Structures are given as C-alpha cells and as structure tokens.
Amino acid sequence: MNEASLLETLKEYFGYESFRPLQKKIITSVFVGRDNLVIMPTGGGKSICYQLPAILLPEITLVISPLIALMKDQVDGLNANGVPAAFLNSSQEEADKEAIFQKIDRKEIKLLYVAPESLQFVDRFLTNGKISLIAIDEAHCISSWGHDFRPAYTQLGYLKNRFPSTPMLALTATADKATRNDICRQLNIPNAKKHIASFDRKNLSLDVRQGIKRFEQITDFLKNRSSESGIIYCLSRKNTEELAAKLQRKGFKAEAYHAGLDHQERSQIQDDFINDKKQIICATIAFGMGIDKSNIRWVIHYNMPKNLEGYYQEIGRAGRDGLPSDTLLFHSYSDVIQLQKFASNARNQDVQLAKLDRMKQYSEALSCRRKILLSYFGEYLEADCGNCDICRNPPExxxxxxxxxxxxxxxxxxxxxxxxxxxxxxxxxxxxxxxxxxxxxxxxxxxxxxxxxxxxxxxxxxxxxxxxxxxxxxxxxxxxxxxxxxxxxxxxxxxxxxxDIKEVQAQAKTEKTTIAESSLFERLRKLRLKIAREEDIPAYLIFNDATLKDMEKQRPMSDSEFLMIEGVGRKKMEDYGYRFIKEIIAFSKEKRETKKPKKTKKGSSLEETLKLYKADLTVEEIARQKGVTRNTVFTHLMKLYDEGKNINLKRYVGKSELKSVKKAKKKLDNPNSLKAYFEHFEEAISYENIKMSLKILEKE
Incomplete structure (x- = not known):
C-alpha cells in the first residue's frame, strides 16, 4: 500500500494530515501480513492502527474488545466518520444480530467488534480468507501478570490456529516486559513485531499529595474548573457515594458510579458524562475502560491505586486530545493496608504485593515522577520533566x-x-x-x-x-x-x-486559569453540545477539544479552509462545517464591531472581490482576474453578505432553487446539514447554491 493512499485515507476519514509516531510503521507491517504487538499509551492513536487498514483491506476486520460500552463508542465514532462498522454482543436481540450477519454477507461492514465471550456468534460465518485482520484490543487482559486479567481472554489463542494466514494485531496501553512476552505466548504470535511507543504524555501534569483533608483539597482544586469534565477514582463503593453526595451539596454536577448499581443506571450515568450532562464521576476502577471521551481535563485518585499500570491507564483518560490536563493522587498508610488485604487474596499474590510496593514507592518518591513512570515501562528520560510536583518544588x-x-x-x-x-x-x-x-x-x-x-x-x-x-x-x-x-x-x-531523605518539602498546588466564557473556543464548545443533543451522540464524536482549539486559532471561513483543520475529514465537513463556519464568522464580526475601527489594508482580498462585484463582473471573471477558484469567490461574497455589504445573492440562485431549498428545510430531519440537502436533491443543486439559498432564507 503506497504512502499517498494511506495519507489520503487518513485525512478523508479521520481528518489528520500526518501519522503519529509508529502508526505508519504498524500499518505498513499489517499490509505485509505480519503479526504485531502494539504498546501505545491511552490517547496515542492505537485504534487508527487497525481502523485505517480495515477501510483499505478487501475483507472484514474482526476486533476483540472487552466492554460493550467501548464497542458502542468506537462504532459510533467510526460511523460518524463514514466508516461502516457494527458490534455483536450478548445484549442484542436475535433480529439485530441477523441484520448484522446479512450486512456482513453483503460486504457492507468493514469492522466488526465482538466481546471475547461472544465469539461463538461469529463462528458460523467466518472462515479463513473471509477475515483480513484480527485486532485484539486491551490485550493485557490475557495475562495474569497484567493489571486487569480477564479469564475470557485466555481462549483467544485459538484464533491464530484457526486463521493462520490472517495478520493479528494485539494492542494495549500498559504492559511491562513480563506482560508483553506473556501476551505473545498466549495469543500464539511468538514472532510478532513489537512496537513500543513513548509513554511520555507531556500534556499531563502529575501531582501527589498526602491524604489529609482530601475533600477540602478537591474542592480547592475544582474552584477554577467549573466547566471541565473529570473523574475521581475511589477504592470503595461507599467512598464514591459519599464523595458524590458531598460534591452535589457544593453545587457540582457529580455522580457515583460502581458495580453495585444496576446496568441501566450505570449506562445512564456513563451517557450523561459522555454527553456533558454530568461534569464529575466519582467511580471505582470499574469506570473508564469503555470511555473514549477525549476532553476529560483532569483525573483525581482519592485513594492510592494498586499498581503503576492501573494508575498510568487511569490518568491516561485525561487529555486524550493532547491539551494540557491535570492529575492528582492522594496517598495514605490506610490505603496501603487496605490494598495489601486485597492482594493477599489474589492467586498471583507475590506479584500483586510487589507491584503495590512499587506504587507506594512512586507515591513517596523524591525525584521527577515522570522519570519514575517511564522507567517502569522501560523508557529512560534524560532531563526532569518540569511538569510534576517534585520538579515544581524539588527537595534538597x-x-x-x-x-x-x-x-x-x-x-x-x-x-x-x-x-x-x-x-x-x-x-x-x-x-x-x-x-x-x-x-x-x-x-x-x-x-x-x-x-x-x-x-x-x-x-x-x-x-x-x-x-x-x-x-x-x-x-x-x-x-x-x-x-x-x-x-x-x-x-x-x-x-x-x-x-536528602530528611528534607521532604511541601508539595505546591497547581493553579490553572479558566477559559474565558467569551472565547471562540467556548462558543464552539456550546455549538458542539447543541448539535450533540440534536443528534443524540457524544459531543467529542463531532469534534474533540483539540480540533475546536485549532478552529479558534485558524478561524476557517470556507469549506476548503475548514478541511485544513486537524481532525476534520470530508464527511464531518459536509455534516457540520456550515454551522461551525457560520459561528466563527458571527464571532469575528462581533469582535470587529466591539473593537476600534481599523483602516483596512489597501487592496485586501475581500475588498477586491467587492470592487469587482460592483463593477458587474461575473463570478468566473472575478475568479480569473484574482487568480482564485469559483468556490473562493462565492465564500468571499457570502462573507461580505454576512458583514452587511450590499450583495445580492439572488443574482446567483434561481427562484426555483430557492423555493426547493425552502421546502427541503421544512422536510429534512437534519436541516442544518449541507450534505442532507445535497443528497436530497441528488446532487442537482451545488453546495454553493445550497449555502447561498440558506443564507438568503435566514435573512428573510
């Protein structure tokens, strides 16, 4: 598979111009039929390593995933990007499963997500040659050395025996050396190429504090984070409920989440968090593995975790969009005693106790915390990170x-x-x-x-x-x-x-400035939430925070400019571009009106277009004279129209077209999607004419 084709697919479906470290190498290895083990931190882009090949490979890609919520999240995200995907699990009705089987037979699905317990459902139709790729997500679950062992995963070794010529891709965010080797052995892929990405999540600030007056410290931490999402991990169900109740009394939108709640209640809480209806989740470790929410801005550990793998995976749920995010860990002697009791009942007791001891050492460390985390996963950091409590306030x-x-x-x-x-x-x-x-x-x-x-x-x-x-x-x-x-x-x-062991200095509190309510980012965030509520999908599936930040910086005002934004693919531009561009133009106009009028640059591009328009030149003549495309001229005319200049858009839109668009606006399920109009008219009316018609109707 050539590089141009890979990059074109990456932009078209995922909205990115270039690959992250290791992604291209892994994808290339898949296309030559090799087995691969991928160790890549949460938010590092693991899923693209199998989702992109799946689009280009001839047959279906089978993805083994441990949680129903995680499958649904991934499938929703793929469908939003225009990639046909589905999932099969025990919670579905027979009719739903049958409909999916029929789609598979008609080759209408590129990725099929299945829980390890549900593999028997797919046995009836999959034969060697019908599967192009097998991806095992959260592969550490197969190993008893790992931090999240799941017995159902141990049966997955048969897949390689059954499909020997199909490449297998095992992926996990956290695995030490012992776990890596065990994964390859149990999956029967001893010659798998190992790809180990850097574990350095520079955007995460690391802070560890003594577990004294935890609630007061938490409310202080949350003071300047009123509009941000976060998770607080607790050791017991009782802790989650008590802490959520206390936060609610303080006016926070907090909710407790643990395995003791019934399935429906857990699903509702998770959906509310994903859809930004709840800001804070106080949870046991049962929460988070199925969450692909990219704009979690902070993670707090109310109690010390049982090992560094679990801790690293849990803090990794913050800042998946690459923006600065905070983590805070409380530790105490009572936490250690409680965790020792849990470990003493485990079948791999010695390993668990040793890993707990390592976690305790991290909590009590006097050197750069990021260095400790990275060295645990076999990575060496030359200089101190400067973004942890020890670096900010070092000991002697x-x-x-x-x-x-x-x-x-x-x-x-x-x-x-x-x-x-x-x-x-x-x-x-x-x-x-x-x-x-x-x-x-x-x-x-x-x-x-x-x-x-x-x-x-x-x-x-x-x-x-x-x-x-x-x-x-x-x-x-x-x-x-x-x-x-x-x-x-x-x-x-x-x-x-x-x-010096005697000199343990007090840890500094991290302060953070709030995002101004009047910022363009905040406006785009509110628009995203509005669209998410209309379409009943999580906000981050529309665009993540990093993409909104790029919009704020670049201020795209045309389709071509909008497509240049990191994280915007063709389908999302067609579905949402019109509304976001409109919001950016409105914001820019308001800002111009509140500022002192400035002298416009002589011969500026917009001014030139206006001049040529007033001279009665056609769109083609303006484009030729300026050396730009017709689309750019139309974008300028609509921008000038928005700014209140005397532009008659009806010069370019026929009466019948305007009438048709007006009718469609009342009929369509999604009247804010340009693509919906385009498909409704079966491409008989161009995107430019649809946009101009909508602008005319808006003013009228």
Whole structure:
C-alpha cells in the first residue's frame, strides 16, 4: 500500500494530515501480513492502527474488545466518520444480530467488534480468507501478570490456529516486559513485531499529595474548573457515594458510579458524562475502560491505586486530545493496608504485593515522577520533566554517586538474582540464613555500606529504581537488575544526585486559569453540545477539544479552509462545517464591531472581490482576474453578505432553487446539514447554491 493512499485515507476519514509516531510503521507491517504487538499509551492513536487498514483491506476486520460500552463508542465514532462498522454482543436481540450477519454477507461492514465471550456468534460465518485482520484490543487482559486479567481472554489463542494466514494485531496501553512476552505466548504470535511507543504524555501534569483533608483539597482544586469534565477514582463503593453526595451539596454536577448499581443506571450515568450532562464521576476502577471521551481535563485518585499500570491507564483518560490536563493522587498508610488485604487474596499474590510496593514507592518518591513512570515501562528520560510536583518544588539534593556505585556494584555481584532486602543485607554485612547459604559474605561488596542505616539504603535503592538505573523483575521473584543506564555510573563516572531523605518539602498546588466564557473556543464548545443533543451522540464524536482549539486559532471561513483543520475529514465537513463556519464568522464580526475601527489594508482580498462585484463582473471573471477558484469567490461574497455589504445573492440562485431549498428545510430531519440537502436533491443543486439559498432564507 503506497504512502499517498494511506495519507489520503487518513485525512478523508479521520481528518489528520500526518501519522503519529509508529502508526505508519504498524500499518505498513499489517499490509505485509505480519503479526504485531502494539504498546501505545491511552490517547496515542492505537485504534487508527487497525481502523485505517480495515477501510483499505478487501475483507472484514474482526476486533476483540472487552466492554460493550467501548464497542458502542468506537462504532459510533467510526460511523460518524463514514466508516461502516457494527458490534455483536450478548445484549442484542436475535433480529439485530441477523441484520448484522446479512450486512456482513453483503460486504457492507468493514469492522466488526465482538466481546471475547461472544465469539461463538461469529463462528458460523467466518472462515479463513473471509477475515483480513484480527485486532485484539486491551490485550493485557490475557495475562495474569497484567493489571486487569480477564479469564475470557485466555481462549483467544485459538484464533491464530484457526486463521493462520490472517495478520493479528494485539494492542494495549500498559504492559511491562513480563506482560508483553506473556501476551505473545498466549495469543500464539511468538514472532510478532513489537512496537513500543513513548509513554511520555507531556500534556499531563502529575501531582501527589498526602491524604489529609482530601475533600477540602478537591474542592480547592475544582474552584477554577467549573466547566471541565473529570473523574475521581475511589477504592470503595461507599467512598464514591459519599464523595458524590458531598460534591452535589457544593453545587457540582457529580455522580457515583460502581458495580453495585444496576446496568441501566450505570449506562445512564456513563451517557450523561459522555454527553456533558454530568461534569464529575466519582467511580471505582470499574469506570473508564469503555470511555473514549477525549476532553476529560483532569483525573483525581482519592485513594492510592494498586499498581503503576492501573494508575498510568487511569490518568491516561485525561487529555486524550493532547491539551494540557491535570492529575492528582492522594496517598495514605490506610490505603496501603487496605490494598495489601486485597492482594493477599489474589492467586498471583507475590506479584500483586510487589507491584503495590512499587506504587507506594512512586507515591513517596523524591525525584521527577515522570522519570519514575517511564522507567517502569522501560523508557529512560534524560532531563526532569518540569511538569510534576517534585520538579515544581524539588527537595534538597546531594552528590550520591559513591552511594549509587556501591549499590549498583552489589546488584552486579549478586548477578541480578536477589530482591531489595537481600541487596541491603549484603551491603550492611548482615549475617542471616540467605547470606550464609549463598556465601554472599565472600563477595567484594559485602559490608561496603554498613555505615548507612537499613531504612536509608531502602530509600536510596528506591531512588535508583525511580531514576532508571535499576529495574524490578516481577516475573523473577522481584529481583533487582541493572539497566543499561547503570553502566554510565559504574564505568563512565556519571554523577547521581540523590534526594536528602530528611528534607521532604511541601508539595505546591497547581493553579490553572479558566477559559474565558467569551472565547471562540467556548462558543464552539456550546455549538458542539447543541448539535450533540440534536443528534443524540457524544459531543467529542463531532469534534474533540483539540480540533475546536485549532478552529479558534485558524478561524476557517470556507469549506476548503475548514478541511485544513486537524481532525476534520470530508464527511464531518459536509455534516457540520456550515454551522461551525457560520459561528466563527458571527464571532469575528462581533469582535470587529466591539473593537476600534481599523483602516483596512489597501487592496485586501475581500475588498477586491467587492470592487469587482460592483463593477458587474461575473463570478468566473472575478475568479480569473484574482487568480482564485469559483468556490473562493462565492465564500468571499457570502462573507461580505454576512458583514452587511450590499450583495445580492439572488443574482446567483434561481427562484426555483430557492423555493426547493425552502421546502427541503421544512422536510429534512437534519436541516442544518449541507450534505442532507445535497443528497436530497441528488446532487442537482451545488453546495454553493445550497449555502447561498440558506443564507438568503435566514435573512428573510
């Protein structure tokens, strides 16, 4: 598949001019028939890696997805972009399923979403060769090493055996090394090409605070965020209900969400949040996996999560549109005790407890939090991020190079085969059973750190893990191992700054300015919400916040300009362009009227068009003289008409056309969609004439 064709499809259906990092590489790999494992953070553009090939591949693409809400969301989004997609699950009536099967037989569907539990529904019609691609979304659910293990996923290994020549694409936002290998093994794709995107979500601000007076801190945090959507994650159902009730009493549109509510109630709450009818959801971790809402501006963890994978995935639900967003984590000793109780009942208890310990270390860290998160997923960040509470208000540091060299040398001598406790015991010359049994007293590093207390060594080693010099092998009994970065300290004398353990400074509060109610962004947001209510779809499926921001910046006033906006494809331009352009023109006009009149530039493009119009030139003559297209001339004339200039649009629209458009306006289900008129007239009336007719009718 050539690059021009891929880019054309990307713009046509998804509205983007270029691919994000790794997307093109993954898509190309799919087209040559390879299996692939994709580790890409939430909001990184995973879905395009299978949705775009699905449009171009000859047969259907099968997508395995864990949640009904997630399927519905994705299918709605695809249909809004003009891509035929459907989903099958146990909640549907037989008649609905039969209708989908018939569409598949007629090759009218490009993507079919199925829950792993519902695979038996598709067995009856899918044979090898009838499927062009199999995509396994949330692939970490297959692994017991993962943070969200789902038994139904373990049956998916049979798919590769049944469809050996069909490429498989396994995708997840979070997976450590052990989980990645386990996914490939269980899906029977041992030779899958691994694509690991950067986990660095620069737009997310990271903040961790002690769990003291949490409600007061939350209301303070929300003070300047009255129009923004956010999620507060809690450990228990009771917490979600109490917190939602308290926030409601303070005037916030908050709602509790947990597994104890009935299905209908949960669906309603989720829909209200997606459609911006509710601003805040206080939820257990059951909430969010099925949410594709791109304009969640903040995420708060009322309690500490049980592991870094879950934490990273949950904060990743904020700022999926790439705009600045905030995260806040509260932690306390009682949270740790509660989570330890949960972990002790799990079948992989040791792994869960070790990962909880790592989460605790992150919460208590004294070094850049983004560095810690990235190093956990095997990514090294050179400089501190500047966008976390530690970077904004750093502790006191000292030159800890010698301490680091002692610790790293000891791990090296132990051949990466011992956990943190044994490493400290060797450094401090302890005499216990493990030391004697393994003859560790013979090592050259035995006792080289006896002048430092056990607790301090623990803190220093945690800092070295957080800085990316050491990693914990969870699938190898939590042994400490050196990373590539450690060589720089051991052999190149790289300096290691360590935080003074006694100096833990207070965390700074992040302040944020509110978006002015009078901004164009706010006007476009309100228009988007209005259209969303009319069409009964989530607002972000129309355009996400990043696209509205680009509109605010670029101020498009014609179809061709509107198509240049990031996130606007052909179908969305046809469906919504007219109303958004109209709003932008109205806003610009109001701003001009409130400002002091400025002298217009001599010979400006609009002024030239007006001059030529007054000279009785035809549209074709104006276009030729100015060296522009007919469409640009019509756009100028309509803009001048909006500005109140003496333009007679009836010169270009016949009486019969105007009458037809007037009739259609009363009849059509969606009288605000240009495409609806265009299709109604079976393309007999041009887009320009429809737009001009609507403008004339509007004024009349």
């Amino acid at each position: 540091f000292f030159d800890g190079t010698i301490i680091a060299q002692k610790a790293l040398s000891c791990i090296f001598r132990l051949k990466g085969a011992e956990p943190i406790g044994t490493v400290i015991d060797v450094l401090r010359a302890s005499q216990n059973e493990v030391i004697r049994r393994n003859n560790y007293q013979e090592l050259t590093t035995y006792g080289i750190g006896k002048d430092i207390s056990w607790q301090h060594w623990q803190q220093y080693l945690i800092q070295l893990i957080n800085l990316g010099y050491v990693e914990i092998a969870f699938d190898r009994h939590n042994h400490l191992r050196l990373t590539e970065q450690a060589k720089k300290v051991l052999f190149d004398n790289e300096k290691v700054p360590l935080a």
